[in-house]
Amino acid sequence: MEDPVIVWLENARRGDVALVGGKNASLGEMIAALAPKGIAVPPGFATSAAAYRSFLAANDLAPRMRDLLDDLAARRGTLPDIARAIRRLIEVAPWPEALAATIIEAYDELCRREGQPNVAVAVRSSATAEDLADASFAGQQETFLNVTGAGPLLDAVRRCFASLFTARAIAYRDTKGFDHLSVALSVGVQLMVRTDIGGSGVMFTIDPETGFDRVVVINAAWGLGETVVQGIVDPDEYVVYKPLLSDTRRVPITEKRRGEKAIKMIYGAGGERTRTVPTAKAERRQLVLDDADILTLARWAVAIEAHYGCPMDIEWGRDGTNGRLYIVQARPETVHAHEDTSVLHTYRIGAKGKTLLEGVAIGEQVVTGEVCLVENVADQADFVDGAILVTHTTDPDWLPVMKRAAAIITDHGGRTSHAAIVSRELGLPALVGTGTATERLHSGQTVTLSCAEGDTGFVYDGPASVTAETLSLTDLPETATKVMLNLANPDAAFRWWRLPSDGVGLARMEFVIANRIKVHPMALVRMEAVRDEAVRQQIEALTEGFDDRSAYFVTGLAQSLARIAAVAHPKRCLVRFSDFKTNEYAGLLGGSAFEPAEENPMLGFRGASRYAADAYRAAFALECRAIAMLRQHIGFTNVAVMVPFCRSVNEADKVLAVMAENGLARGDDGLEVFVMAEIPSNVVLAKSFASRFDGFSIGSNDLTQLTLGVDRDSERLAAIFDENDEAVRWMISTVIREAHAAGAVIGLCGQAPSDHPAFAQFLVGEGIDSISVTPDSFVAVKASVAAAERELARVRAPA
Numbered sequence: 001m002e003d004p005v006i007v008w009l010e011n012a013r014r015g016d017v018a019l020v021g022g023k024n025a026s027l028g029e030m031i032a033a034l035a036p037k038g039i040a041v042p043p044g045f046a047t048s049a050a051a052y053r054s055f056l057a058a059n060d061l062a063p064r065m066r067d068l069l070d071d072l073a074a075r076r077g078t079l080p081d082i083a084r085a086i087r088r089l090i091e092v093a094p095w096p097e098a099l100a101a102t103i104i105e106a107y108d109e110l111c112r113r114e115g116q117p118n119v120a121v122a123v124r125s126s127a128t129a130e131d132l133a134d135a136s137f138a139g140q141q142e143t144f145l146n147v148t149g150a151g152p153l154l155d156a157v158r159r160c161f162a163s164l165f166t167a168r169a170i171a172y173r174d175t176k177g178f179d180h181l182s183v184a185l186s187v188g189v190q191l192m193v194r195t196d197i198g199g200s201g202v203m204f205t206i207d208p209e210t211g212f213d214r215v216v217v218i219n220a221a222w223g224l225g226e227t228v229v230q231g232i233v234d235p236d237e238y239v240v241y242k243p244l245l246s247d248t249r250r251v252p253i254t255e256k257r258r259g260e261k262a263i264k265m266i267y268g269a270g271g272e273r274t275r276t277v278p279t280a281k282a283e284r285r286q287l288v289l290d291d292a293d294i295l296t297l298a299r300w301a302v303a304i305e306a307h308y309g310c311p312m313d314i315e316w317g318r319d320g321t322n323g324r325l326y327i328v329q330a331r332p333e334t335v336h337a338h339e340d341t342s343v344l345h346t347y348r349i350g351a352k353g354k355t356l357l358e359g360v361a362i363g364e365q366v367v368t369g370e371v372c373l374v375e376n377v378a379d380q381a382d383f384v385d386g387a388i389l390v391t392h393t394t395d396p397d398w399l400p401v402m403k404r405a406a407a408i409i410t411d412h413g414g415r416t417s418h419a420a421i422v423s424r425e426l427g428l429p430a431l432v433g434t435g436t437a438t439e440r441l442h443s444g445q446t447v448t449l450s451c452a453e454g455d456t457g458f459v460y461d462g463p464a465s466v467t468a469e470t471l472s473l474t475d476l477p478e479t480a481t482k483v484m485l486n487l488a489n490p491d492a493a494f495r496w497w498r499l500p501s502d503g504v505g506l507a508r509m510e511f512v513i514a515n516r517i518k519v520h521p522m523a524l525v526r527m528e529a530v531r532d533e534a535v536r537q538q539i540e541a542l543t544e545g546f547d548d549r550s551a552y553f554v555t556g557l558a559q560s561l562a563r564i565a566a567v568a569h570p571k572r573c574l575v576r577f578s579d580f581k582t583n584e585y586a587g588l589l590g591g592s593a594f595e596p597a598e599e600n601p602m603l604g605f606r607g608a609s610r611y612a613a614d615a616y617r618a619a620f621a622l623e624c625r626a627i628a629m630l631r632q633h634i635g636f637t638n639v640a641v642m643v644p645f646c647r648s649v650n651e652a653d654k655v656l657a658v659m660a661e662n663g664l665a666r667g668d669d670g671l672e673v674f675v676m677a678e679i680p681s682n683v684v685l686a687k688s689f690a691s692r693f694d695g696f697s698i699g700s701n702d703l704t705q706l707t708l709g710v711d712r713d714s715e716r717l718a719a720i721f722d723e724n725d726e727a728v729r730w731m732i733s734t735v736i737r738e739a740h741a742a743g744a745v746i747g748l749c750g751q752a753p754s755d756h757p758a759f760a761q762f763l764v765g766e767g768i769d770s771i772s773v774t775p776d777s778f779v780a781v782k783a784s785v786a787a788a789e790r791e792l793a794r795v796r797a798p799a
Contacts (some may be wrong), residue, residue, distance in 0.1 A: 003050035005099060006106045009043060009190070014308075020046040021126030021186035026330050033307055039300045040326045043113065044121065044190035045106045049128050051099060052161055052184045059093040062181060065165075069180055072170075079400075083167040090162040095154055103157065104150045107189065118148045120192035120267075122328070123156040125163055128184045142166075145224055146192055146273045153189065160187045168396040175403075193328065196266040196274075197320030199288040200225030201235055202416035203297060204333060205242075205305040205312045208424065209362065209415065209455070211336035212494040213311065214566060215254070216240045216298040219416045220288035222279055223264030225315055225328070231393045231410065231417025232276075234260040234433045236288050240298035241566050241635075250635030251291055254562035258287055258545070259414065260435075285545055293318065296325055304330050310337060335424040342474045344498055346776055347452035350465035356447065359409070359434035361457030362420045364495060366466045367407040367429055368448040371441045374401065388449060390441050394419040402426060407449045409437045409459065431457040454491025471779045476500060477786035481763075482770035484572075485778065486749055490516070490563040496775040503571030503638075504564055505697065505772025506749035509623065510578045512560045514588065517553055518542060521619035523590025524549040530590040538589055550622055557626035558634060565636035572640055574674060574697065574749075574772075575630075577623055579644040581606050602711065607645025607676075612654040624662035631669065640672035642697055647679055649688045656692065666694070677746070678702035683735045690742035696735060697772070700750025704728050723752040723759060736766045745769045753781050761788035 003019055012020050012028025020028070024046040031041045056062050065086050072082040111119050123144040142163035144156040163169065164185045173180055193200075201220040206213045219228055219235040227233040237257045244252035261284050268275040289297070297316055304327070305312050311333035317326050347366045372387035374380055380401040383389065389405040391398070393412045402408060402422055410419050413432035423430035429451040431437070441447065441459070448464040451457040484505030487493050490512060513521075519539050523530050527549065530536050543552040565573040581601035585591050594615065598604040610616040631637050641664065646652050652675065656666060659673070666673045675682065675689055678699030682689055689696070700723045705712045707728050710721045722728070732748070739746040747770030753760040754777035763771055764785055773781045 003048050005048055005051045005054070005102045006045050007048055008045045008106075009041075009188070012046065018128050019048050019050075019186070020188075021049070021128050021184075022331060023124060023126035023329060024186050024188045025126075027188065027190070027328075029307075030304065030327060030330060034300075034303060037303050039303060040324060042122075042191040042193055042326055042328060044110060044188060046126065046189065047103060047157060047187045049184035049186055051103075052186070054096065054099055055090075055093070055158075055161060058096040058099070059089075061089055061093060064089060066181060079167045079170060083165050083170055086165040087162040090165070091158060093158075095158070100154055103154060103189075107150060107153055110189070110191065114191065120146050120148050121153065122188075122190045122192050123147050123153065123160060124188045124190065124329075125160040126186040126188050127164060128186065143226070144273065145226070146196070146267045157187045157189075161185055166396070168399045171400055190328070193317040193326045194319045194321045195224050195317035197223075198318040198323075199223070199320075200315070200317040200328075201228045201288070203301050203314050203316060204416065205301050205314070206333060206336060207239075207494050208333075208335070208420070209364065210494040210497065211339065211341075212497045212567075214242050214497075214569075215494075216242060216301045217415065218289070218294060218297055218301075218316075219259075219414050221259065221261050221264065222283050222288060223266050224274060225317060226274075227263060227265050227276070228414065228416060229315070229418060230395050231413030231419050231432065233263055233414075234412060234435075235414045235416075236261065237414060238289065238294045239563075240294060241562070241569070242298070242302055243569065244635040245295065245299055245302060247635055251295065251633055252635050253291060253294055253559070254566055254634065255559050256287060256294075258285075260284060261288070289318075293325060300325075300327060308332065335421075341498060342472065344471040344473060346469045346471060346495075347450075348467045348469075348776065349448075349450050349452060350467065352448060352450075352464035353461035355458055356440060356461055357409070357431065357434045357437055357459040359431040359437075359457055359459075360413075360415055360420070361429075361451035361453070361455055362408075362415065362423050362432060363427070363429035363451045365407075365429040366448065366450045366452050366464070366468075368446070368463045368466070369406045371409075371443055371445045371447055372405075373438060373441060373443045375438060377401075388447065390437050392438055393417070394422070396422075398422075402428070407431075409434060409441070409449065411435055411437050429457075431459060434459075454489050454493075454495075456491055469776065471776075473498060473500070473779070476779065476782055479782065479785045479789055481768060481785050481789065482747070483778065483782045483785055484574075484747070484749075484770050484772040485568075486772050486774050487564045487567070488512075490560040493564045493567050496778075497567050499775060499778050501568075501571075501778060502770065504568040504573040505747055505770055506642075507561060507564045507573060507575045508579075509557070509561070509576055510580045510584070512557055513578060513580075514584075516560045517556050518589055519553070520585060520588040520591035520594055521550075521553050521622050522594040522616065523588075524553050524622070525618045526594075527590075529593045531593065532590075535589055542589075550625075553622045554625045554629060557623070558629040561626070561630055561639070562634050562636060565630065565639050569636060569638050571638060572672075573636065573638050574640050574642050575627065576642040576644050576676070577607075577611065577620070579607050602705075602713070607647075608643050608651045608655050609645070609647065611643075612651075612658045617658065620658060621662045624659055624664045628663045631671070632663075637670055640674060640694070642674040642676060643693075644676045644699070645678065645702070646675050646689075647681055649685060649692065652689065652692050676702075677735045677739075679706055680731065683731050683738070686735050686738035687742050690739055690744040693744065695745035695747070695769075696739050698732060698735065698746065698748040698750065700728070700732070700748060700752045703731055703750075707731050723750065724756065724762075729762065732763070733766050736768055740767065747772055753777075753784075757781075757784040760784040761791070764788035765792060 014029040239255040315329040408430040482502035488511035586595040
């Protein structure tokens with residue numbers, strides 16, 4: 001039985017790749033299997049692979065195409081020239097009458113189903129080798145949007161056939177080992193969703209950088225989705241935590257980042273099917289999706305992933321006429337699907353030059369090299385092999401030069417842009433959406449591109465000191481003592497999800513305030529006290545879009561900490577309230593208006609003493625509101641909180657009372673409250689502190705400083721600062737014993753176990769419950785703890 005020429009999408013299934021290509025097979029699968037779950041896919045039909053082969057056969061094109069491909073293999077012509085010649089053969093070939101009539105009949109039927117003549121359709125290529133689990137073929141063939149009428153439809157289908165032989169598609173198939181004439185092309189003809197007056201974008205069911213499999217990452221822009229895919233727009237980005245989506249009481253959105261969205265693609269006029277125009281200022285300031293739409297898309301993504309049984313790369317659109325969301329494409333994610341999860345590659349950057357640029361980091365590497373600026377794809381012959389490619393944006397035509405680069409930097413694009421997707425597939429680091437790379441960098445300039453510092457990447461002037469390390473995660477020993485992580489940078493948190501940690505033992509709130517919020521919280525509460533006009537303007541710019549400036553602090557802090565809590569969930573994530581010193585607080589925007597000058601800030605107005613004080617009480621209320629949002633609204637009830645530098649039990653009582661006033665009463669909804677054990681009074685009165693808190697975390701740095709009377713920042717006294725000193729060890733042993741006697745848990749979150757394996761062994765011997773360390777030292781400390789536990793068991797074993 002011969003294959004049909006036309007297949008209606010609702011009749012296609014995922015096993016029909018050879019018939020209608022990967023894209024159309026996936027659309028049919030979703031219409032059949034996922035429509036009952038509320039997932040909307042626009043209707044349409046597909047021309048089959050048989051239709052493509054019939055077109056070639058009717059015009060006797062295959063022999064001439066093979067001859068041209070043989071010329072290419074024998075180097076009797078250039079790739080662009082050969083590709084152009086093959087496309088020309090197809091584009092001028094006439095339509096066989098019967099084949100054209102069958103396609104037009106299907107289009108007329110689609111119009112009848114929609115109840116209107118000449119409906120607008122999207123015409124998309126779907127190759128029979130595309131969207132496989134190990135080969136994405138992303139953007140290799142053409143798509144034509146807003147096509148209306150039989151004649152333009154036939155022209156678009158034929159141009160799709162021809163696009164199977166663009167230079168980029170030929171090069172890609174050569175790389176993947178596909179025979180060019182064995183691959184056929186199906187064309188999907190799908191009802192056009194009016195995203196031109198709505199919005200559209202791309203989403204992944206894992207974090208596309210780290211492979212973190214518990215989030216959905218959504219990019220969104222105004223207008224047609226080609227601007228996002230092509231990387232010519234800087235989109236909004238939303239991150240949703242999948243395990244909490246089933247709890248309808250929660251809104252598990254861990255990030256909402258507003259993109260610039262400077263342009264959008266809309267329908268054209270006359271013969272111009274689409275055109276790109278600037279977005280209105282109001283659109284740039286506004287998020288494309290509200291919370292309800294974000295959660296709907298995330299739930300659809302989870303359902304699609306569950307149905308296919310693998311991480312997915314999904315395109316979506318929102319119709320501006322009816323407000324409805326649609327899924328327009330879904331394919332397997334190809335970068336992380338087959339990677340080795342037993343090892344973790346880490347890079348640490350040391351001494352470096354001036355920061356030249358920032359952007360969205362793609363990949364997790366650091367590369368030093370010379371810049372090669374190529375602004376037009378027609379000039380790619382000028383590219384120097386092994387250089388760092390700098391350009392405005394990339395599309396599939398750039399693939400040949402991208403393969404020759406050591407790294408890539410673009411002005412435009414987000415994490416789902418072409419440059420980002422192809423860079424991941426090629427294993428190259430990239431920095432996209434820098435805005436001004438082509439203006440600020442020049443060919444021959446030596447720079448260091450760092451994508452190893454979180455979601456934000458940096459370009460530094462000149463070379464930098466870099467340490468690379470490969471951590472093996474195989475055969476890590478089990479330990480009775482919990483080994484947890486110290487995390488401060490939310491942008492980098494997802495990098496460490498594969499570490500089999502027992503949770504997060506220390507998340508530093510002040511790091512988030514300094515690097516994400518940037519504004520002193522009191523300046524948001526009492527803006528009138530900020531007299532510096534330049535500072536006021538900076539604060540106004542940062543808080544744009546927030547009717548209540550304090551909401552900027554609460555939302556930003558809660559969503560940033562959510563990224564850290566997500567890595568730990570459902571295990572405990574211990575968030576420490578802010579522990580800036582007054583000089584550090586004064587360095588925040590507007591901070592100088594609220595902070596006193598102190599001779600010794602290390603022993604001054606810091607930690608618990610601030611929280612109930614009139615000078616900071618209103619700011620501490622914002623910290624409490626952020627934690628409440630994190631736990632109650634977003635849903636991370638695994639978050640516990642910790643009070644730092646608490647000098648007395650009287651101070652502890654005051655802080656706990658202020659927390660309760662602001663919705664954080666200890667025990668409510670399972671809230672645990674810890675206290676740092678870092679002052680000798682915490683050790684002396686451990687029993688009293690234990691009656692007020694659920695546990696302790698030993699801060700070995702401050703405890704050493706205050707036990708030995710040594711300024712830990714003093715270079716002259718550095719040799720005396722020693723956590724292994726007998727007096728410090730006595731303090732630690734005593735507080736562990738007293739905590740356990742009072743029924744409280746106790747851990748340590750200082751640097752000592754990371755630096756000294758013997759110190760970890762000492763802690764295990766004292767019976768500590770947990771040790772929290774930096775991620776890069778986790779594997780080594782885990783091994784040290786396991787060895788200490790084995791030795792302890794041997795010593796205690798009966799003779």
